[in-house]
Amino acid sequence: MTDASQLSASLEDYLEAIYNIIREKNAVRAKDIAKRLKVSNASVTGALRMLAKRKFLNYAPYDVITLTPEGERIAREIVRKHEVLRDFLVKVLSVDPGQADEAACRLEHGIPAEIVDRLVKFIEFLEICPLGGQKLVEGFRRHLKCGASDNCDMCIKLAQELASKEVSVPEKVKKNSLADLAPGEKGIIKKIRAKGTLRKRLMDLGLLPGSVVEVERVAPAGDPIEVKVRGYHLSLRNDEAKKVEIEVR
């Protein structure tokens, strides 16, 4: 069961905005939505009514706005599409972040979830594959800089040389679990060191062996830890993160 909820691009953007604003400020006001989407307050009221009628949010005139479980599910999927697309544009194609974000927010409505999954796999493969996908991406970035569409054997050869001379990796503390990573660091999931319900829970969240996981934020107390896997944002307790065995490249 994937979706088939058949929302318009416009309504998807409302859901996305509501979801993001709740994440940021723990509450949504119609005015914030209007501002973010650059529409009038009146338009927001109309959209809210529609989304409530379709059971994606709980809402009555002048009342507080919350997402229903179904609404939240769909909102998360849109956010995921947005982020995967933006990451691909920025990290692989080296598109300017502002432009990438704008394009991602238009493309997100036209791309099916299966293709987003495929894109995630491709981006992960670039990081995982021993053929050196990451080097290739760096080579591409360099290639872009040496001007226009000319034949630039030079920069391509440069890429080749740099790739061959193995860069000496700086000494690093051995990091074994997701709880050892600092914000911004990434690892590849090797194993889920848990059994039963917890194991199932972690796997259901998308923490599967082979996936690349990135730590986004760590709360002052080291708990909870916010991570991103396959374009999904997750919040994990420290003792959960410790159960996720990873490998740092």
Add this chain to the structure above:
Amino acid sequence: MTDASQLSASLEDYLEAIYNIIREKNAVRAKDIAKRLKVSNASVTGALRMLAKRKFLNYAPYDVITLTPEGERIAREIVRKHEVLRDFLVKVLSVDPGQADEAACRLEHGIPAEIVDRLVKFIEFLEICPLGGQKLVEGFRRHLKCGASDNCDMCIKLAQELASKEVSVPEKVKKNSLADLAPGEKGIIKKIRAKGTLRKRLMDLGLLPGSVVEVERVAPAGDPIEVKVRGYHLSLRNDEAKKVEIEVR
């Protein structure tokens, strides 16, 4: 000067359909457009009126339909976006062609030309780069086959092995110019062996050193030759194609 013509996704699809139908049958009938876009004939009439009012096509009730130069320019750009996106989905991400085509036709309306250009460069880089982008894509294809999202060290190692053992290239006739290629074959443009106006014309068409060019069709007499560069379709005379020096990988 790029565009800024601000056409809706719907009108872009009408232009695209008109352009493609003209290419296929040398004439457009409202009925064909309706069939291709799965809308009623009445809807087509409305769209045609709008496009004519906006000067993208020449049209009067019951009269023949032709694209204006501006309409043709925009139509070509949409077709280019469609094809680049589809190629990326099919050739890099290994998405099923049918699904890729459908997605491409939705995404084409939300992606700016500069990002399409970037995507073209990336796809070309995968073919050109000595780090072995093509091998990486093959590795990815293999990786996809070994099931779900599991950690598949096995297939990744397989990719590595296959990449290292240099496959013996079968004897091949040395191909120097674009005119030597058979349909389906590709080459990298090395040089334009022409001067003055012809040189300029070929370069303006997008035949630039470093670009990957693919032969699509060759007319029975060997003239003209249809090729694709950077997502654009071109039709070249045989003596023009001879001036384009290429290298086969």
Add this chain to the structure above:
DNA sequence: ACAAATATTTAGGCATACCTAAAATTATAT
């Protein structure tokens, strides 16, 4: 407590983009 400021909704409109059914035009076949 209550006036002023702020937020939200309602009312009334407009543009796009689709539809079906009927009318008008053009093509085709005897």
Add this chain to the structure above:
DNA sequence: ATATAATTTTAGGTATGCCTAAATATTTGT
């Protein structure tokens, strides 16, 4: 040449999704 068929247009209607202005409700400062 004309009846019949096919195509295209017009007429009239629906649903989205946006807007501004006015009305209503809520919040805030004193």
